[in-house]
Amino acid sequence: MNKISICEARQAEAIGQQATLQGWVRTRRDSKGGFSFLELNDGTCLANIQVVADADLPNYESEIKRLTAGCSVTVRGEMKASGGKGQATEMQAAEVTVHGWSDPDEYPLQKKRHSMEKLREWAHLRPRTNTMGAVMRVRNRICRSIHDFFQEEGFLYVHTPIITASDCEGAGEMFRVTTLDPANIPLDAKGQVDYKQDFFDRPSYLTVSGQLEGEIYATALGKVYTFGPTFRAENSNTSRHLAEFWMVEPEIAFYDLEDNMGLAERFLKRIATEVLANCEEDIEFFQKRIDDQVLETLQTIAEKPFHRISYTEAIERLEKSGAKFEFPIAWGTDLQAEHERYLTEKLFGTPIILYDYPDAIKPFYMKCNEDGKTVRAMDVLLPRVGEIIGGSQREDRLDVLETRMKEQGICPEDYWWYLDLRRFGTVPHAGFGLGLERMVQAVTGITNIRDVIPFPRTPGNAEF
Ligand code: 4AD
Ligand code: MG
Secondary structure, X not given: OOEOOHHHHOOHHHOOOEEEEEEEEEEEEEEOOOXXXXXXXXXXXXXOEEEEEEOOOOOOOOOHHHOOOOOEEEEEEEEEEOOOOOOOEEEEEEEEEEEEXXXXXXXXXXXXXXXXXXXXXXXXXXXXXXXXXXXXXXXXXXXXXXXHHHXXXXXXXXXXXXEEOOOOOOOOOOOEEOOOOOOOOOEOOOOOEOHHHOOOOOOEEEOOOOHHHHHHHHHHHOEEEEEEEEEOOOOOOOOOOXXXXXXXXXXXXXXXXXXXXXXXXXXXXXXXXXXHHHOHHHXXXXXXXXXXXXXXXXXXXXXXXXXXXXXXXXXXXXXXXXXXXXXXXXXXXXXXXXXXXXXXXXHHOXXXXXXXXXXXXXXXXXXXXXXXXXEEEEEEEEOOOEEEEEEEEEOOOHHXXXXXXXXXXXXXXXXXXXHHHHHXXXXXXXXXXXXXXXXXXXXXXXXXXXXXXXXXOEOOEOOO
């Protein structure tokens, strides 16, 4: 049994082979000449393979002619050159085995095209659509490039915890982890929740970022990265936010902000280059069906140098631009998506790295500049997607860090271990976080972030 994938079967080299193909029927077409065409897909590539099943097959009338979309089959036969358009090969079936039927009156993925919103209701079936299949193959390729890039650069993959007691971003948008019974919360003498009776003896949460733990390992092992799920309980129903998303976070000892920017740019260029080189068919599909700017975006990331400008300069450029914005621009406020897009799309036409943000809008751990009002932060912005990376050089001076924590209402004693890194052999260091789903959005052109992750978690949505 020479089992081959449909991706392999579609190559001209397969012609002449006896092979076994397995997958799901997309369509069946019966010809007047007494045979049927089956379009088969197994998820290994976007395209289907055409199977020719002759009427003299023993189960032709009883089974093959009853096959409909969604049925699962094994087909054995010979790979032949195809006369059909858009395909080099087809299979002449010698045997068709049906594994599972799929009632055409009930199976939702019939010929009709469904909206992305509708498909979200069938999270268990949507991976069988062309769009989700292509998204998942591209997502996989990005993950592979992420690991390859860091491994080749000598980074160590560190697994930081999912459950933690610390709030890295200081934004208080954390999901609580507890085994206390919500109907019967134990209280202490002061009438406060008695966390001593909880599983971890303290308030605990799902992590919003692996950075703080990443810093611990970077200041021992040099170059590390963590890559895992992160959680944010921000109640924002936007096309760019998930409650559960994947983040890759490199952290590097003896790095300053310049080094950090260089790493981020090389990293994104590597991903874009490899998606272009390895996902040709899927990208072509996105270009045709989803967004005709996808190729250009990828090429821009891969080839054009990223512009680097300070936050202050960006504000000046936006003020001078004369463009009308819904949100007013003022030094000291966070940039809105419309400002980010104006900068990347209208002013520069390339990805940009914004740096040196006002300290008041950034977390406690970022290194303070001499000017007393900005920190060594950096955000990488992509055309049409906006912020894709957030990072910084870290504050490595104990006293400054403690002051910043107090300013932001964070109790230094709770972070004694983090401060120890500054007490014992402190070093300049830096890192950043890339949101995986935003990257998948950027390279596929998919507008809603819920459609680039298998099972999106958003306010009100966690059924399956
Ligand atoms: O800018 P953020 O919040 O940075 C951090 O968490 C740092 N601790 C990272 C670091 O320096 N190690 O998040 C980083 C990136 C964002 O640029 C964005 O791409 C993504 O994570 N992100 C989200 N993606 C989907 N849904 C959300 N709710 C996201 N929040 C952030
Ligand atoms: Mg950010």
